[in-house]
Amino acid sequence: MTIAILALLTLIEGMRRVPAGSVVLRRVLFGLWTVERPEPAERLRLLSWWSPIVTTIVLAPRQSYQKTSVTDLRARLDGRELYTPLFDLRVLGVVELVALVLGVPLALQRFGAIGFFAALGAVVLLCLTIFTALLFGGRKLGKRWGWAFPFLSPFAAPRAAEALLEEALRDVAPAVVGNTLLPEDAFVGWMRPFVYDATNGREVEHRFLEGVNVKELRASLAQRPPSQNGQGLWCPRCGATFIHGDSCSECGVHLVA
Ligand SMILES: [Zn+2]
Numbered sequence: 001m002t003i004a005i006l007a008l009l010t011l012i013e014g015m016r017r018v019p020a021g022s023v024v025l026r027r028v029l030f031g032l033w034t035v036e037r038p039e040p041a042e043r044l045r046l047l048s049w050w051s052p053i054v055t056t057i058v059l060a061p062r063q064s065y066q067k068t069s070v071t072d073l074r075a076r077l078d079g080r081e082l083y084t085p086l087f088d089l090r091v092l093g094v095v096e097l098v099a100l101v102l103g104v105p106l107a108l109q110r111f112g113a114i115g116f117f118a119a120l121g122a123v124v125l126l127c128l129t130i131f132t133a134l135l136f137g138g139r140k141l142g143k144r145w146g147w148a149f150p151f152l153s154p155f156a157a158p159r160a161a162e163a164l165l166e167e168a169l170r171d172v173a174p175a176v177v178g179n180t181l182l183p184e185d186a187f188v189g190w191m192r193p194f195v196y197d198a199t200n201g202r203e204v205e206h207r208f209l210e211g212v213n214v215k216e217l218r219a220s221l222a223q224r225p226p227s228q229n230g231q232g233l234w235c236p237r238c239g240a241t242f243i244h245g246d247s248c249s250e251c252g253v254h255l256v257a
Pocket of ligand 1: 235236239249
């Protein structure tokens with residue numbers, strides 16, 4: 001019972017307000033990153049399921065973006081200044097999550113009050129370690145000391161790695177982040193509607209195309225029709241496949257064979 005309540009409390013930490021136009025990227029453990037369509041409207045969402053088990057980052061729209069390339073960003077993410085704290089925070093986050101949700105109730109059940117306080121002490125120690133690691137990671141990104149304080153909470157501490165990564169990517173154009181983190185097919189597929197809109201004179205938010213070569217992407221898209229089994233129809237804008245119909249239900253664009 002206690003385990004369920006603690007698990008629920010940590011899960012609630014994953015609830016976040018997502019501004020309109022945000023790009024949400026997600027990965028499970030060390031799996032591949034996935035991306036969603038930009039958020040149509042601001043809303044409250046359950047984003048992270050027991051981060052760092054599921055890591056979710058939100059790229060909220062910015063007025064302007066850092067001039068950076070995929071190569072530079074990759075080098076930064078793989079560099080010691082970010083890679084090490086991110087890795088440490090992820091490992092510590094998993095340990096702290098398990099210690100909090102399973103360790104504390106089980107220690108109480110097995111060893112009584114002494115067990116409970118010992119487990120609690122371990123959780124506090126882990127939180128302090130996470131807080132310190134996040135503080136130094138954040139300092140390198142130019143964050144003030146106060147920024148890391150919310151992550152002293154044992155329920156929020158597991159999210160520290162996610163918060164640091166999000167902070168590092170905050171001013172990077174979404175397409176550059178996508179191109180760096182996502183597998184190539186996923187990235188190209190995600191860019192399809194933006195490229196389509198730009199090519200066909202439709203309205204497109206320029207920030208989604210920042211940092212990419214539209215011409216190259218268009219060529220790359222032309223070589224990748226969406227996977228289909230046999231004689232399907234598909235939407236040239238979003239890449240969705242259809243069995244019949246003449247326009248895409250989502251985009252209102254004429255389907256092609
Ligand atoms: Zn479509």
